[in-house]
Amino acid sequence: MVNRLDDVVTGALEVLDAYGLEFCSMRRVAGHLGVQPSALYHHVPDKQTLLALMADRIVAGVSTPDAGPVEKRAYALCHDLRAAMLGIRDGADVVATASAFRLGASRLEAELVDVLGDRDGSRTLLLFVFGHTQATQMHRMAASVGAVEPDDDLDGSFDRGLEIILRGLC
Amino acid sequence: MVNRLDDVVTGALEVLDAYGLEFCSMRRVAGHLGVQPSALYHHVPDKQTLLALMADRIVAGVSTPDAGPVEKRAYALCHDLRAAMLGIRDGADVVATASAFRLGASRLEAELVDVLGDRDGSRTLLLFVFGHTQATQMHRMAASVGAVEPDDDLDGSFDRGLEIILRGLC
DNA sequence: ACCTGAACACCGTTCAAGT
DNA sequence: ACCTGAACACCGTTCAAGT
Numbered sequence: 387m388v389n390r391l392d393d394v395v396t397g398a399l400e401v402l403d404a405y406g407l408e409f410c411s412m413r414r415v416a417g418h419l420g421v422q423p424s425a426l427y428h429h430v431p432d433k434q435t436l437l438a439l440m441a442d443r444i445v446a447g448v449s450t451p452d453a454g455p456v457e458k459r460a461y462a463l464c465h466d467l468r469a470a471m472l473g474i475r476d477g478a479d480v481v482a483t484a485s486a487f488r489l490g491a492s493r494l495e496a497e498l499v500d501v502l503g504d505r506d507g508s509r510t511l512l513l514f515v516f517g518h519t520q521a522t523q524m525h526r527m528a529a530s531v532g533a534v535e536p537d538d539d540l541d542g543s544f545d546r547g548l549e550i551i552l553r554g555l556c
Numbered sequence: 557m558v559n560r561l562d563d564v565v566t567g568a569l570e571v572l573d574a575y576g577l578e579f580c581s582m583r584r585v586a587g588h589l590g591v592q593p594s595a596l597y598h599h600v601p602d603k604q605t606l607l608a609l610m611a612d613r614i615v616a617g618v619s620t621p622d623a624g625p626v627e628k629r630a631y632a633l634c635h636d637l638r639a640a641m642l643g644i645r646d647g648a649d650v651v652a653t654a655s656a657f658r659l660g661a662s663r664l665e666a667e668l669v670d671v672l673g674d675r676d677g678s679r680t681l682l683l684f685v686f687g688h689t690q691a692t693q694m695h696r697m698a699a700s701v702g703a704v705e706p707d708d709d710l711d712g713s714f715d716r717g718l719e720i721i722l723r724g725l726c
Numbered sequence: 727a728c729c730t731g732a733a734c735a736c737c738g739t740t741c742a743a744g745t
Numbered sequence: 746a747c748c749t750g751a752a753c754a755c756c757g758t759t760c761a762a763g764t
Binding site for chain 4: 559
């Protein structure tokens with residue numbers, strides 16, 4: 387079986403969605419691809435790099451609308467980003483961790499700075515989106531296992547947090 | 557050698573500060589305490605619980621001043637919390653992860669709700685403090701190894717982010 | 727270019743047994 | 746109450762070698 391780097395990332399995302407980050411090991415990804423664990427190191431120098439590539443793919447379709455009032459554009463980006471991360475198991479964890487590593491240098495942050503014209507404001511907004519989405523995803527997981535009573539207004543809480551920051555920003 | 561739960565948490569925090577979260581394994585903590593790995597399970601049901609106890613200890617001294625204008629009290633709490641997490645290697649990671657698990661149910665969030673009278677505002681503020689401090693600590697680690705040019709205004713960036721949220725809140 | 731097979735130095739956790 | 750010793754089922758990564 388022949389794999390390219392793209393196939394490896396795709397396979398890793400399939401394992402992530404099926405088993406969660408905790409069990410998304412190099413050995414499991416290799417098994418899923420029908421290959422020995424060591425074969426992955428032909429495509430990727432280490433696990434951290436693979437996780438960064440997975441994060442890039444998760445947010446690949448997210449971007450800022452290029453028309454409308456500043457506030458609406460920022461709002462739309464944040465909502466898209468949240469949806470993309472919620473679209474795959476543990477997606478928020480994967481993206482947040484990878485992004486923390488290059489804070490100040492991520493595409494999303496650069497786009498937001500472009501829209502808002504405010505470095506610290508963009509960072510504040512992004513950190514909130516990551517943090518809140520991680521908490522949402524964690525809470526949903528815990529609730530689906532019955533470990534906690536479900537919170538039915540996580541989306542509302544996200545919106546209101548977003549509005550607090552945008553209010554302070556504009 | 558006889559250990560209590562408190563000694564185990566203390567030992568774990570020493571290992572954390574000396575080697576970082578990545579190498580803060582149950583086996584290493586046990587070794588540090590001069591005990592077999594299995595001995596830890598007499599004190600703690602699993603690693604996750606130990607990490608939660610470590611997080612509690614890291615923020616144990618943090619609390620809201622009970623006088624002054626609302627904004628100053630919230631500001632002081634956030635700064636104290638940040639300082640406590642920065643006071644130990646990977647402290648922000650440990651506290652943020654443990655807190656994400658009980659969002660809505662942590663002592664710090666309850667105190668903040670008391671001061672601000674706003675659930676979503678408190679959550680927004682806390683998520684920012686965790687996210688920004690994690691990024692700060694990560695960046696400092698990377699800079700100290702020469703992997704990245706040091707950013708000399710992380711503290712200023714934190715303050716400005718805090719002000720954006722407090723402005724939107726009051 | 728892409729992969730195998732074997733090895734190295736680790737993990738978290740369980741469990742019977744000891745004191 | 747606190748711990749040992751041994752085991753189980755895993756990790757990430759390296760490296761010589763194969764096609």
